[in-house]
Amino acid sequence: METPAPTATLDDAAPGTDAATAGLRAEAEEVLRRLVQDSSAALREDQWTAVEALVAHRRRALVVQRTGWGKSAVYFVATALLRARGAGPTVIVSPLLALMRNQVAAAERAGVRAVTVNSTNAEEWGAVYDDVRAGRVDVLLVSPERLNNPGFRDEVLPQLAATTGLLVVDEAHCVSDWGHDFRPDYRRIRTLLADLPDGIPVLATTATANARVTADVAEQLSVTGTRTLEDVLVLRGSLDRESLRLGVLRLPSHAHRLAWLVENLPRFKGSGIVYVLTVAAAADVAAHLRAHGIEAAAYTGQTDPAERLQAEEDLLGDRVKALVATSALGMGFDKPDLGFVVHLGAPSSPIAYYQQVGRAGRGIDDAAVVLLPGAEDQDVWRWFASVGFPAEADVRAALEALTAAGEPLSTQALETRVALRRSRLELMLKVLDVDGAVRRVRGGWEATGRPWEYDAERYERVARAREVEQRAMLDYEATTGCRLEFLRRALDDEEAAPCGRCDTCGAFALTAEVDEAAVARAGADLDRPGVPLPPKRTWPSGLAALGVELRGRIAPAEQPAEGRVVARMTDLGWGGAVRELFAPGAEDGEVPVALRHAAVQVLGDWGRDLGLDGVVAMCSASRPRLVEHLAAGLARWADLPLLATFELRPGAGPTRSDVNSAHRLAQVHDRFRLPADAAVEGRRVLLVDDRVRSGWTLAVAARQLRRAGADGVHPFVLAEGD
Structure with missing residues (x-):
C-alpha cells in the first residue's frame, strides 16, 4: 500500500x-x-x-x-x-x-x-x-x-x-x-x-x-x-508476483511424482493446493497422502457442496496440509497465506496455469509453485477438447425437437429427443439461449423461432486457439528462460522481465531425488488395479419416446451385482496402459501381458469369494479378438467353463458413445442376443467385456442373463471411460 x-x-x-x-x-x-x-x-x-x-x-x-x-x-x-x-x-x-x-x-x-x-x-x-x-x-x-x-x-x-x-x-x-x-x-x-x-x-x-x-x-x-x-x-497493470517461486520438475514416473509429494509437502510452509487434472486423480492422490500421514482432502466439481465448504474451511484454518483439487478450486478461493501450489499434471494453457498459481502467496513473502508434468497430460487435454460445442447436426436436431414440441421441454425431456449427453446438451442450450435461438422458461426450454446460424468458422478459430495454448504450455515446461516472465508474456504483460526468483533464474532449487522406498510404496499403490463398478438400478426416463418400453427401477432379480474394472482411463497408474490399448487407430488383438497380470490380480482379489460357476463374454464390433482373448484367459486362469458369448443381432449397426443415457440404452437394448444353448441357468457368471462407458451394455446383458436363469451376474471389464 x-x-x-x-x-x-x-x-x-x-x-x-x-x-x-x-x-x-x-x-x-x-x-x-x-x-x-x-x-x-x-x-x-x-x-x-x-x-x-x-x-x-x-x-x-x-x-x-x-x-x-x-x-x-x-x-x-x-x-x-x-x-x-x-x-x-x-x-x-x-x-x-x-x-x-x-x-x-x-x-x-x-x-x-x-x-x-x-x-x-x-x-x-x-x-x-x-x-x-x-x-x-x-x-x-x-x-x-x-x-x-x-x-x-x-x-x-x-x-x-x-x-x-x-x-x-x-x-x-x-x-x-x-x-x-x-x-x-x-x-x-x-x-x-x-x-x-x-x-x-x-x-x-x-x-x-x-x-x-x-x-x-x-x-x-x-x-x-x-x-x-x-x-x-x-x-x-503489471502481472508480476514477487512472492512466487516457480519451478518445473520432470520425474520419470507417476510413482516418483507421488513419492515426491509425500516427501516435499511437509517441507513447504503452511498449507496449500495440489492441483490434478481429473476427478479420479483427486480422490486417489488425496487418499495416498492421507495413507502416508499427510492431512489432505479431495475437492472437485463432483464433491458434495457441504463437503466442499468443509474442505475450504479446513484449508483456511490450516486443519489440512493440502486440498487435492481439480480446476473447481481455480477461481475465487482467498487464503492470503497459502504457502504452495503444486500441479500434478499441467493445465492446458499458461493463462489457466497463471490463474491457478495465483492462489498462492497473496499475503506472504515466499510461496512455492511447482509443476510436475505427466505423460498423460496431452491425452487429458484432447479429451476435454473433444467434448466442446456439438456438431451442427446435433444442434439442429435439438432446435427442431423444441419447435415440434409446441410447449416447453425440460432438459431431461429434451434429452430423450436428441443424442447429446446431459453436460453437452446443457452447454449447447446456454449458448443457444445467449444467441437468442432458445429461451429458458418455467418448465424448461422453448425455441424462439429467431433465425440462427451455426458459426462453424468461429468454433474452429477457438479450437485452433486452444491448440496454440496447449503448445505454449509445453513450451513453458521446456523453457530455459524465466518462468514468470514466460507467463506474463503469455498474458501480454508489456512489463514482463526476468523475476530472479524461479528455478531457471537460479533462485529456487528443486531436487528430483526421492527415497526409493517411497517410490516403491507409491508404485505399489498405483500398481494395485481394480475399481468397483456399481450396477445400474434405474432405467433412464423418457425411453418410450425412443421406442423402448422400459421405465422405473430395474427389478432386483434382473440387476447385476457390483462388478470390477481393471483401470479407469483417467487413472494415474494403469490409466496409461488402457489409454494406449484403446487409442484411436489401435489394432484389435490380444490383451497385453501386463494387463493380463493386472486382470487376474483383480479377479483373484475380488472373485475368490463370489462362488463363480462360469464365464460369459460380450461381443464387440470393434475389438472382438480382445474380448475373446480376455474372457478365455480368465476362464482358464480361474478354471471355469466359458459358458457362452453374446452375439450381435442381424443388422446391428455402429453405435455412438458420445450420447446421453437414454439414447445409449436405446442403441443397445436390443443389440445383443444370448445363444439358445447358453448354459447359464442356476449359475453365477462372470460377464466379461473390454470397456464400459455408460454401463448400459452391461445392464442389458445382465438382464438377459438373469432372465435366462443365471443366479448372479458379476461384470468384469478392462477399462472404464472414453
Whole structure:
C-alpha cells in the first residue's frame, strides 16, 4: 500500500475540482482502512483511478490486475461511496460459491451489507429479495447462471437493472470465448448491461486476460451501441508476483511424482493446493497422502457442496496440509497465506496455469509453485477438447425437437429427443439461449423461432486457439528462460522481465531425488488395479419416446451385482496402459501381458469369494479378438467353463458413445442376443467385456442373463471411460 493521502473535508467543493477529488479520495481510503483493517492503508493509484471513474464519472471500467492486487477493494470502496450518495445496491456477478463467501465476509469489514443468492441458500431467496427491494442490502452477489433463472430474470432482474447503483462482473475473462474459462452464462451479462439506465457505472475485473480477451471484454461492456471502446476505461497493470517461486520438475514416473509429494509437502510452509487434472486423480492422490500421514482432502466439481465448504474451511484454518483439487478450486478461493501450489499434471494453457498459481502467496513473502508434468497430460487435454460445442447436426436436431414440441421441454425431456449427453446438451442450450435461438422458461426450454446460424468458422478459430495454448504450455515446461516472465508474456504483460526468483533464474532449487522406498510404496499403490463398478438400478426416463418400453427401477432379480474394472482411463497408474490399448487407430488383438497380470490380480482379489460357476463374454464390433482373448484367459486362469458369448443381432449397426443415457440404452437394448444353448441357468457368471462407458451394455446383458436363469451376474471389464 502507498502512503496515505492527507484527509480533506471539503464538502462544498465543486465536482471535478482538485479539492473535491482530494475529499473523495480521503473518503475512499477511510473505507479501505475499514475493509483491510489497517489504519495506514492507502489506495494504489490504479485503484483510485478506477474508484474515481466509477463514483465521480459513472463510467464503465475493465481492471486487469494480478491476483492479490486488490480488485475487490475497488468495488467495495466504490459501493460504500455510491451508497452514501443515494445510489442503489451493487450487483456483483460472481462465478463460484467460494468467492461469494469470501466477498460477503470482506464486505462486512467495510460496513457494507452483502448477501448472496445461490444454489445452496434457496430457502433464503425470498427474504433476500425483500431486503433488496427495501433498500436494506448494499451488495447482492449472484451467479451468472442465476441471471437466466426464469423467476429471477422475470421478477427480480428488471427491478435490479432499474435501481442498481453499480454492476460488477468478477472474473470477467469468462465473458469471452477466447478466455481460458469461457462460460456461456456470462454472455447473458450483455443483456443486463443493455438494460441498465444511462449513468450506471460498470466494473469488470480479472487477473487472467491477454490482449485479445481484454479487447473482447471491453467491447462487450460497450453494448448499448452509442458507446465506443474509448468509453471503457481499461486499467492493465503489471502481472508480476514477487512472492512466487516457480519451478518445473520432470520425474520419470507417476510413482516418483507421488513419492515426491509425500516427501516435499511437509517441507513447504503452511498449507496449500495440489492441483490434478481429473476427478479420479483427486480422490486417489488425496487418499495416498492421507495413507502416508499427510492431512489432505479431495475437492472437485463432483464433491458434495457441504463437503466442499468443509474442505475450504479446513484449508483456511490450516486443519489440512493440502486440498487435492481439480480446476473447481481455480477461481475465487482467498487464503492470503497459502504457502504452495503444486500441479500434478499441467493445465492446458499458461493463462489457466497463471490463474491457478495465483492462489498462492497473496499475503506472504515466499510461496512455492511447482509443476510436475505427466505423460498423460496431452491425452487429458484432447479429451476435454473433444467434448466442446456439438456438431451442427446435433444442434439442429435439438432446435427442431423444441419447435415440434409446441410447449416447453425440460432438459431431461429434451434429452430423450436428441443424442447429446446431459453436460453437452446443457452447454449447447446456454449458448443457444445467449444467441437468442432458445429461451429458458418455467418448465424448461422453448425455441424462439429467431433465425440462427451455426458459426462453424468461429468454433474452429477457438479450437485452433486452444491448440496454440496447449503448445505454449509445453513450451513453458521446456523453457530455459524465466518462468514468470514466460507467463506474463503469455498474458501480454508489456512489463514482463526476468523475476530472479524461479528455478531457471537460479533462485529456487528443486531436487528430483526421492527415497526409493517411497517410490516403491507409491508404485505399489498405483500398481494395485481394480475399481468397483456399481450396477445400474434405474432405467433412464423418457425411453418410450425412443421406442423402448422400459421405465422405473430395474427389478432386483434382473440387476447385476457390483462388478470390477481393471483401470479407469483417467487413472494415474494403469490409466496409461488402457489409454494406449484403446487409442484411436489401435489394432484389435490380444490383451497385453501386463494387463493380463493386472486382470487376474483383480479377479483373484475380488472373485475368490463370489462362488463363480462360469464365464460369459460380450461381443464387440470393434475389438472382438480382445474380448475373446480376455474372457478365455480368465476362464482358464480361474478354471471355469466359458459358458457362452453374446452375439450381435442381424443388422446391428455402429453405435455412438458420445450420447446421453437414454439414447445409449436405446442403441443397445436390443443389440445383443444370448445363444439358445447358453448354459447359464442356476449359475453365477462372470460377464466379461473390454470397456464400459455408460454401463448400459452391461445392464442389458445382465438382464438377459438373469432372465435366462443365471443366479448372479458379476461384470468384469478392462477399462472404464472414453
